[in-house]
Amino acid sequence: MTRDREEKEHFSRGHSSGKASPRSGTRDKEENERFSRGHSSGSGKSSGNGGSGGKDKMAIRHRHSDGSGNDTSHRHHSDDRHRIRRTTRKGLRIFVGTANLSQAIPDEESLAAFLPNKGKAAYVLNSDVKSSSVVDGVSKKDFNQVDRHGKVEVLVLGFQECLESTVANGLSTAFGGLLSKKGSADVPAGNTSTKELDAMINAHVGDDYTLMMERLQADMLVYIYVRSDLASSASVTETHVQTSRSKGCIIASTLIVGGTKLSFICMQLKDKEQFVPRKNSTISAGKKATLDQKNATVEEFLLAGKDPSLSSHHIFVFGDLNYRVSPPSNTRGVTNTFEEEQFIARNMLTKKDWSSISESDELVQAMKNNDALSAFTTPFCKFHPTYKMQRASGIKYDYSSMPSYADRILVRSNQEGSRKVEAIVYEPIHQFSTSLHKPMRGLFFLPDRKIHFDPNNEPKAMIITFTHLKGKKLRPKEDILHSDINPYLQFCCDARCVKMSKSSKDRTETTYTTDRPTWPTQTIRYKVDLSSSKRHGDEIKDTLLHIKCMNEGIRGATVLGTAVIDLANVICKSVSKEEWQQREVETYFYRGGRQTGKLYYNIKVRWEENE
Numbered sequence: 001m002t003r004d005r006e007e008k009e010h011f012s013r014g015h016s017s018g019k020a021s022p023r024s025g026t027r028d029k030e031e032n033e034r035f036s037r038g039h040s041s042g043s044g045k046s047s048g049n050g051g052s053g054g055k056d057k058m059a060i061r062h063r064h065s066d067g068s069g070n071d072t073s074h075r076h077h078s079d080d081r082h083r084i085r086r087t088t089r090k091g092l093r094i095f096v097g098t099a100n101l102s103q104a105i106p107d108e109e110s111l112a113a114f115l116p117n118k119g120k121a122a123y124v125l126n127s128d129v130k131s132s133s134v135v136d137g138v139s140k141k142d143f144n145q146v147d148r149h150g151k152v153e154v155l156v157l158g159f160q161e162c163l164e165s166t167v168a169n170g171l172s173t174a175f176g177g178l179l180s181k182k183g184s185a186d187v188p189a190g191n192t193s194t195k196e197l198d199a200m201i202n203a204h205v206g207d208d209y210t211l212m213m214e215r216l217q218a219d220m221l222v223y224i225y226v227r228s229d230l231a232s233s234a235s236v237t238e239t240h241v242q243t244s245r246s247k248g249c250i251i252a253s254t255l256i257v258g259g260t261k262l263s264f265i266c267m268q269l270k271d272k273e274q275f276v277p278r279k280n281s282t283i284s285a286g287k288k289a290t291l292d293q294k295n296a297t298v299e300e301f302l303l304a305g306k307d308p309s310l311s312s313h314h315i316f317v318f319g320d321l322n323y324r325v326s327p328p329s330n331t332r333g334v335t336n337t338f339e340e341e342q343f344i345a346r347n348m349l350t351k352k353d354w355s356s357i358s359e360s361d362e363l364v365q366a367m368k369n370n371d372a373l374s375a376f377t378t379p380f381c382k383f384h385p386t387y388k389m390q391r392a393s394g395i396k397y398d399y400s401s402m403p404s405y406a407d408r409i410l411v412r413s414n415q416e417g418s419r420k421v422e423a424i425v426y427e428p429i430h431q432f433s434t435s436l437h438k439p440m441r442g443l444f445f446l447p448d449r450k451i452h453f454d455p456n457n458e459p460k461a462m463i464i465t466f467t468h469l470k471g472k473k474l475r476p477k478e479d480i481l482h483s484d485i486n487p488y489l490q491f492c493c494d495a496r497c498v499k500m501s502k503s504s505k506d507r508t509e510t511t512y513t514t515d516r517p518t519w520p521t522q523t524i525r526y527k528v529d530l531s532s533s534k535r536h537g538d539e540i541k542d543t544l545l546h547i548k549c550m551n552e553g554i555r556g557a558t559v560l561g562t563a564v565i566d567l568a569n570v571i572c573k574s575v576s577k578e579e580w581q582q583r584e585v586e587t588y589f590y591r592g593g594r595q596t597g598k599l600y601y602n603i604k605v606r607w608e609e610n611e
Helices: 003-015 024-038 078-087 108-114 140-144 165-174 176-182 195-205 228-233 280-304 338-351 354-359 362-368 532-536 567-574
Strands: 091-100 154-160 209-217 220-227 234-244 248-257 260-269 314-320 407-413 422-428 440-447 459-472 487-492 498-500 524-529 544-553 556-566 579-591 594-609
Touching: 091 260, 091 314, 091 407, 108 195, 140 422, 154 195, 154 248, 154 260, 154 314, 195 209, 195 220, 209 228, 209 234, 209 248, 220 228, 220 248, 220 260, 228 234, 234 280, 248 280, 260 280, 280 362, 314 440, 338 354, 354 362, 407 422, 407 440, 459 487, 459 567, 459 579, 487 524, 544 594, 556 567, 556 594, 567 594
Parallel strands: 091 154, 260 314
Antiparallel strands: 091 440, 154 220, 209 220, 234 248, 248 260, 314 407, 422 440, 459 524, 459 594, 487 544, 498 524, 544 556, 556 579, 579 594
16 A cells, blocks of 8 residues: 555544444533543643543544545535535635754654645644644634645744754854845755755655745745645745844745735744853843843844734744743742752643743743733643753653743734634644754634625725824833823825825824823824725735824934734624724734734724715
């Protein structure tokens, strides 16, 4: 039997429900209960990925099999097949994977465990997926509605430390001058040190994908693949790279698929923990300094790349972010010694106390305190930390460093409602045996969104009016006092079908010396042209409106933050009504991946019908 046939039969068996039995109803009920228990948020009893055995598996049965792996649902259960088709949602399946290779080329077994073979969705979305891998909040129904057949539409891979240190340092030195002048260096892909890795990855991805981008920067490598049937409507519009020996590296690329902008930002942040003396009096100060530098570096990297977290519809940040688990001080308020931290870590891991580990996670705390990446979300980690491991399959820690979730994937959607990116599966690959890190991978789903107009009452335009604008808790740069803020709002939209009304200005008046500005009498009005082909949503379905909060200073205006409004979502809410409005709508200003204030406004939509 050939390998392809074996794989096909394996997944047919994985999705089969087996032979019918009198206990099938009871078994399905037990499975539903187990699914619910496995996905309770923050449960300290969730099973980790390090465990084995049937009770960690989630059985999701869609199809019937005759026991040999051959599908027989078309003979006996054709109505079930049609029901599945109706409930499967349309959209993009996006696979994002990140792996720190620790300067070692992975073996075939490790790479095969990490990558979906030939892009098959069934390698990630299958009946054997562990409950600890399914994202909290994803119900069994939600999981089943993501099509597991065929191949994922977008596949993105990021590798860190994929070169030997001598080669990486040589590349950084050779291109250092170019970096200082242009901010990026185009290091040719296919370098001799990456040819073996490149060949292995392309073999696993297969011929049904088009490579849209391959970028090597220092010792970081990023691939973006799109399924070949979508490649004609896809393009990579821009790529920003930046390298700093003391701070890390970033590769940020924007992929457009059918009008939707997807930004993929691969990062590796440097960590100087090994240089901090392990003395009780210096551990706390050293950790704070290291954490502050990482938070500042994230913001610096995003702003240097024109902040794609605001310009794109959906944004993914992934890589070795190097945020560590740092347990709080003991009951006497004294900072834990290194030995005490190791004891705490071993105790939490033994108990699989994921909630306590999350509370000590530097990234979770940075997002909660608005120090970094608060504009993003990341799934709750209900599995063993991915670093620092021994180079072996399974979970074998090197306790010279605190076990931590160093490798992460975060996501942000600037589109709202049914158009938000949904995290479905988020898991480490413990079979990966050649690195000090365990790779992370995620399967994300971006639902399609259609704007349906009444054919008997076709509108030709809509008027959107913003009133009662006000800001709160504006957060300036650290070198600007709150009393020195002179804010005003600047409105901008790049869509050709959205035009500023002739009676309206694109900005408000400036208010002085306040971080709580109000514009109670000013009105901003837009007209959206829905005529001809634009009316069917070909352009407006991905339209974003940006509201920039500007600070008018002596040396010119600077951006305090930007709020993003999904106009297509507004249209979806108001399309069936002649007039629609919302009061006191709250949203946030963001800058460099974190919140910089709040925006409140009233919005009113009025439709103009065809004559």
